[in-house]
Amino acid sequence: MSFLDSRISGFYKLTREERVKRLSEIVGISDSDFAALVDPGKVEMETLDHMIENVVGAMTLPVGIATNFLIDGKDYLIPMAIEEPSVVAAASNAARFARDHGGFTATDTGPLMIGQIQAVDIAKPNEAKREILKAKDKIIELANAQDPVLVRFGGGAKDLRARVIETKVGPMVITELIVDTRDAMGANAVNTMAEAVATMIEKLSGGRVLLRILSNLADQRLVRAKATFDKVLLGGDEVVDGIVAAWAFAEADPYRCATHNKGIMNGIDAVVIATGNDFRAIEAGAHSYAATHGYTSLTKYEKDADGNLVGSIEIPMAVGLIGGATKIHPAARACVKILGVKTAQELGHVVASVGLAQNLAALRALVSEGIQKGHMALHARNIAATAGAKGDMIEVIADQLVKEKNVRAERAKEILDGMVASETKSRAAGAGKKPTR
Ligand code: MEV
Numbered sequence: 001m002s003f004l005d006s007r008i009s010g011f012y013k014l015t016r017e018e019r020v021k022r023l024s025e026i027v028g029i030s031d032s033d034f035a036a037l038v039d040p041g042k043v044e045m046e047t048l049d050h051m052i053e054n055v056v057g058a059m060t061l062p063v064g065i066a067t068n069f070l071i072d073g074k075d076y077l078i079p080m081a082i083e084e085p086s087v088v089a090a091a092s093n094a095a096r097f098a099r100d101h102g103g104f105t106a107t108d109t110g111p112l113m114i115g116q117i118q119a120v121d122i123a124k125p126n127e128a129k130r131e132i133l134k135a136k137d138k139i140i141e142l143a144n145a146q147d148p149v150l151v152r153f154g155g156g157a158k159d160l161r162a163r164v165i166e167t168k169v170g171p172m173v174i175t176e177l178i179v180d181t182r183d184a185m186g187a188n189a190v191n192t193m194a195e196a197v198a199t200m201i202e203k204l205s206g207g208r209v210l211l212r213i214l215s216n217l218a219d220q221r222l223v224r225a226k227a228t229f230d231k232v233l234l235g236g237d238e239v240v241d242g243i244v245a246a247w248a249f250a251e252a253d254p255y256r257c258a259t260h261n262k263g264i265m266n267g268i269d270a271v272v273i274a275t276g277n278d279f280r281a282i283e284a285g286a287h288s289y290a291a292t293h294g295y296t297s298l299t300k301y302e303k304d305a306d307g308n309l310v311g312s313i314e315i316p317m318a319v320g321l322i323g324g325a326t327k328i329h330p331a332a333r334a335c336v337k338i339l340g341v342k343t344a345q346e347l348g349h350v351v352a353s354v355g356l357a358q359n360l361a362a363l364r365a366l367v368s369e370g371i372q373k374g375h376m377a378l379h380a381r382n383i384a385a386t387a388g389a390k391g392d393m394i395e396v397i398a399d400q401l402v403k404e405k406n407v408r409a410e411r412a413k414e415i416l417d418g419m420v421a422s423e424t425k426s427r428a429a430g431a432g433k434k435p436t437r
Contacts (some may be wrong), residue, residue, distance in 0.1 A: 004340070006075035007099070008067050012089065023065060027077065029337050036330030037063060037079075043330055051328060063274055063335065064088035068095035070103025071225075071353045078354060079335040080270035085378030086371075087266045090361035091354055094229070101228035101308065104356065106349035112158070112220035113186040113318060115177040115194035115213070122207035125164040125171040131204045132162045132175050139200055143177055143193035150189055155182040157193055173205050178220060183344040185278060185320035190214040216284035218316035219292070223352040226312040228304060229360055235368055240309045242367030243360070247301040254295045260359065261290055264298050264313070267358030271351045275339070276325030276332025278318075282351075285316035299359045313356040317348035380407045387412035393419060 004026060011019060020038050024031070036043045040060045049055045066078040066088050080088050098104060122128045132139070143157035150156050159178040164171055177197070179190050194212035202209050231240050250260035265286060272279045290298050299313045321344050326332050341347040365371045380398035387409055389397050397415050401407045 004075045004077070006067050006069050006077050007096075008077075011065070011067055019065070023077065023338065027338050027340070029334070033334055033337055035334075037334040040331065047328060047330065051325065061273065063331070065338070066091040066095065066354065066357075068092050068099060069350070069353065069357070070095070070099050071350055072105055073103075076340065076350055077338055078271060078350060079274040079338050080267070080354070081274040081335075082266065082270040084266060085382060086375050087270060087358065089374070089378070090365070091267050091357045094357035094361040094364070095353075097229040097233040097360070098227040098357070100230060104225050104227045104349075104353035106223055106225040106352055108223045108317070108345055108348055109220060111155070111181050111183075111186065111344055113179050113181050113190050113218055114215040114220060115179060115190040116211065116215050117175040117177070117194050117198060117201050117209055118211040119173045119175065119201055119205045119207040119209050120170070122171065122173055122205050124206075125173050128173045128205035128207060129162045129164050132173065132201060133160070135200070135204055136160045139175075139197050140177070142197050142200060143179070146192050146196045147189050150180075150182060150184075153182050155180040155189075173207065175201055176215075181320070183321045184323045185281065185318050185344075187214050187278070187281070188323065216281050216316075216318070217288040218281075218285045218318040219289055221316055221318055221348075222289075222314055223317040223348045224312065224314045225349065225352040225356050226310065227353070227356060227360075229309040229311060231306070231308045234309060234364055237307060239364060239368055240303055240307060243309055243363045244301050244303065246363045246367050247297060247299065250297040257290070257295055257297055260363075261287065261298055263362035264315075264355040264359045266362075267354040268315070268351055271354050272319060274332065274335040275319070275321075275347065276327075276329045276335075277320065278324065281318050282316075285318055289316050299356055301363075309360075311356050311360050313352050313359070315352055315355060317352060319347050319351060320344045321347060376407055377402055380412075383407055383409055383412045384416070387416050389416050 008022065014022065024034060043058060048058055061081045061083055063079050063081045066080055069076045069078055139160055140157045144151050147156060157177050157179050160175065162173060162175045164173055177193055179186060179193060181189055191214055198209040198212050231237065234240055250257040265283060268282060269279045272282050286298060290296055298315050299311060301309055301311050304310050320326060321336065326336060339350065341350060365374060380401040381394055383401060384394045384397035397412055400415055401412060
């Protein structure tokens with residue numbers, strides 16, 4: 001039993017203020033830690049101004065908390081930054097289906113990133129490759145001299161490989177540094193190393209070095225997560241079989257698979273963004289890995305002997321906890337605190353588990369009631385709020401829109417106007433009454 005319990009029943013029924021209070025009690029973080037997250041106006045413009053160029057303002061996204069996650073025996077409350085309704089609720093639901101079967105378990109290959117050095121104009125590419133490989137130790141030593149701190153923490157360049165590739169402009173020798181980036185995503189460390197060894201590679205190859213850059217196909221930095229989802233909670237044998245068939249469809253057809261993997265990334269990106277990580281890097285890694293042997297699914301499903309559904313995911317996971325926006329952006333820092341992860345490896349396990357949960361939830365909806373029902377109910381709340389409804393009115397108007405199967409802004413406004421008019425009328429009638437003694 002872990003210290004925190006991520007099962008908070010009825011969390012979604014609380015007001016936002018109540019949720020914040022509940023969360024800070026559970027996670028035990030102070031108001032000042034929370035401030036940037038719960039009051040985005042307070043995110044110091046000064047900090048943002050230095051993050052990128054030509055800053056004029058900020059673009060905020062809602063952050064919701066996914067509940068019920070048990071990962072590697074520990075409970076997590078997971079912040080997700082996303083504009084799409086249903087995603088947070090769906091992930092929380094899927095996590096609930098896995099809890100009684102031990103939740104999610106994850107493993108990883110370690111935080112190894114690849115830095116590429118492209119050498120061109122080489123007369124004898126295979127000979128050049130041999131020379132580079134012979135000098136492997138010297139190249140690695142030079143790379144590691146660039147980052148003694150990383151090396152002190154057990155990271156640094158660990159290996160080197162070289163390949164000759166044929167291209168439209170002739171052969172090239174591609175040298176790849178394999179770098180253990182520890183708790184960092186690692187782009188800075190790897191790029192610095194790749195640039196530093198370029199002259200040495202030129203001398204060894206007799207060619208000219210062009211690109212020196214990290215590869216986002218982080219296939220040496222994989223996370224594998226697995227969970228057993230309860231067949232009864234899923235809705236029975238038919239739903240379980242349906243999910244396996246839906247996955248098989250994605251495996252066999254790239255048109256379906258793009259959407260299937262997009263659903264996985266709904267969950268993954270949301271946590272990656274909330275923690276200030278580079279979601280483009282994660283997207284590039286995920287889809288290029290899925291395309292390694294013809295574009296296919298990042299998840300797999302099968303039935304176990306009891307008829308429960310066993311799902312798994314394998315995905316590159318270049319996320320970090322030090323460096324970048326994770327440390328600078330105050331809302332990202334608050335999200336990391338809520339998560340309570342201590343290493344990039346632990347964060348990677350959480351992110352992959354959310355991806356699997358998200359995919360399971362989408363497939364379950366698709367093979368049963370369809371995706372629109374749940375989506376529309378939440379979308380209706382957005383429409384009601386956009387039409388100007390506040391507090392309890394949002395729920396009342398949303399229910400009405402769904403009942404009428406007319407989730408449109410004009411209709412929301414009509415219902416709202418009607419409610420406001422009748423409230424004004426009854427107030428006026430109340431004011432006209434003689435006070436009773
Ligand atoms: C929508 O954002 C994601 C889904 O389309 C994923 C899927 O089809 O598996 C529901």
